[in-house]
Amino acid sequence: MRSFPTQTMDRALAPLLSAYRAAESHYRLQPLNEPLGRLFSFAFNTQRPVHRWYMFKEGFAADLVGSFIHEFRVPKNDGLVVDPFSGSGTTALESQFQGYSSRGVEVNPFFADVASTKLRWLEGDVSAIRASIDEVLASPDLAEAQVDQWPELTSFKRLYSESVLSELFRLKARILHTSDPADFTSAFLLLGLTSILELTSKAYKTGKGLKFRKRQLIKDPEEVRERVRRKWLEMLEDISTLRGQHIEPGDARILRGDARSIPLEDGCASLVVYSPPYANTFDYNEVYKLEMWFMDHVTSYEEWRRVKEASLRSHVSLRIGAQEQGDELLEQALSLIEKPARGEVEMLRAYFADMRLSLLEQKRICQPGARVVIIVGNSSYRCVPIATDLILARLAESVGFSVEQVRVGRRLNTSSQQMALYNANDPAGMDFIRESAVILHR
Numbered sequence: 001m002r003s004f005p006t007q008t009m010d011r012a013l014a015p016l017l018s019a020y021r022a023a024e025s026h027y028r029l030q031p032l033n034e035p036l037g038r039l040f041s042f043a044f045n046t047q048r049p050v051h052r053w054y055m056f057k058e059g060f061a062a063d064l065v066g067s068f069i070h071e072f073r074v075p076k077n078d079g080l081v082v083d084p085f086s087g088s089g090t091t092a093l094e095s096q097f098q099g100y101s102s103r104g105v106e107v108n109p110f111f112a113d114v115a116s117t118k119l120r121w122l123e124g125d126v127s128a129i130r131a132s133i134d135e136v137l138a139s140p141d142l143a144e145a146q147v148d149q150w151p152e153l154t155s156f157k158r159l160y161s162e163s164v165l166s167e168l169f170r171l172k173a174r175i176l177h178t179s180d181p182a183d184f185t186s187a188f189l190l191l192g193l194t195s196i197l198e199l200t201s202k203a204y205k206t207g208k209g210l211k212f213r214k215r216q217l218i219k220d221p222e223e224v225r226e227r228v229r230r231k232w233l234e235m236l237e238d239i240s241t242l243r244g245q246h247i248e249p250g251d252a253r254i255l256r257g258d259a260r261s262i263p264l265e266d267g268c269a270s271l272v273v274y275s276p277p278y279a280n281t282f283d284y285n286e287v288y289k290l291e292m293w294f295m296d297h298v299t300s301y302e303e304w305r306r307v308k309e310a311s312l313r314s315h316v317s318l319r320i321g322a323q324e325q326g327d328e329l330l331e332q333a334l335s336l337i338e339k340p341a342r343g344e345v346e347m348l349r350a351y352f353a354d355m356r357l358s359l360l361e362q363k364r365i366c367q368p369g370a371r372v373v374i375i376v377g378n379s380s381y382r383c384v385p386i387a388t389d390l391i392l393a394r395l396a397e398s399v400g401f402s403v404e405q406v407r408v409g410r411r412l413n414t415s416s417q418q419m420a421l422y423n424a425n426d427p428a429g430m431d432f433i434r435e436s437a438v439i440l441h442r
């Protein structure tokens with residue numbers, strides 16, 4: 001069991017907290033704005049056409065993008081709305097709906113694929129897809145997927161019953177057999193199938209990884225087919241709904257790439273809206289491994305290692321060597337972490353070094369006058385708050401942005417052990433455990 005500081009903590013933290021307060025007033029911190037904070041959650045998207053095709057817990061609400069387009073009066077035909085950490089593509093899809101040209105940049109092949117498929121909804125031919133659904137669901141004996149065709153990832157055998165897993169692979173084989181992989185229909189059906197992988201498994205996703213369910217929800221192949229059928233019909237309904245709305249879609253695309261070297265031209269962006277991974281040890285690749293391997297984005301452990309290493313250094317499972325010291329405020333916080341876990345200090349330094357590189361790139365692609373909105377959560381290490389919102393504001397300033405404001409959207413929780421210690425010793429420290437919008441001006 002790791003030791004936690006007790007009585008001395010409040011006095012030790014005091015200088016850090018006053019440095020944070022000074023930064024807050026320098027950046028005109030707007031205190032808790034609950035309507036803004038509600039938009040930091042993906043929950044609203046589960047009611048929105050196409051956004052709901054894939055539940056990406058770590059995403060934000062489509063309306064967040066709309067509200068910043070509106071607030072900053074972003075012109076329609078002058079520049080791109082860019083999301084350098086595109087995830088499931090909320091920014092690009094909402095911009096497309098609103099008639100804006102947009103680019104999402106995403107390093108992870110699975111998320112890039114999810115987002116690209118959503119953007120292709122326009123290509124959907126409802127009656128042809130309906131016929132494909134019938135074809136895929138018919139003839140359950142055909143194209144049986146063999147056990148030896150399952151991916152190498154051992155978790156599949158632990159997280160599924162054999163009959164459910166066979167059915168999932170059989171359906172995948174049927175989709176690939178009955179539709180041309182280059183066609184939207186194939187991408188549509190595969191996305192719907194992938195979206196039920198969690199529900200049909202023995203585990204569920206949490207902020208820290210996959211956790212076993214007490215009770216398996218779906219046990220037989222018939223239920224798997226019924227679930228995916230329902231999902232496909234829901235997705236089809238969205239295409240019909242949008243067709244009726246006479247949308248004039250913007251040109252929106254997803255680029256596979258790295259936010260630290262954005263594959264876009266200088267001065268092309270009129271608005272940049274994004275939420276990067278948070279510095280909180282959470283590894284997306286771990287949580288979405290079933291989906292990545294199921295869809296053949298990863299076919300070997302070697303490839304998986306490469307995918308993990310390509311992402312921002314925001315979690316300790318990557319081996320990160322010694323790092324140079326970083327921002328002063330960050331270093332002040334790091335010096336207070338008693339007995340840091342292995343790799344923790346290096347990861348935090350690497351995280352902010354990566355974010356600095358990305359901010360430099362964002363500055364390069366922004367038109368003069370463009371805004372950048374960063375939705376980010378702070379974290380806490382052994383009762384030392386890491387105010388990522390303020391540290392990013394400082395880094396942004398150091399690369400040449402002006403910081404317009406930091407708006408607090410929601411309070412966050414930390415581990416119950418840390419919460420109890422904060423409350424007992426330094427309740428003021430909890431003020432910094434929050435999610436905010438950092439607004440920059442180029």
Ligand SMILES: C[S@@+](CC[C@H](N)C(=O)[O-])C[C@H]1O[C@@H](n2cnc3c(N)ncnc32)[C@H](O)[C@@H]1O
Binds near residue numbers: 088
């Ligand atoms: C918080 S999620 C973004 C969610 C998105 N706003 C949405 O609504 O779906 C952060 C994303 O950044 C991606 N990412 C991590 N490192 C990256 C990098 N170096 N370049 C581009 N994307 C990266 C992750 O794979 C993840 O999809």
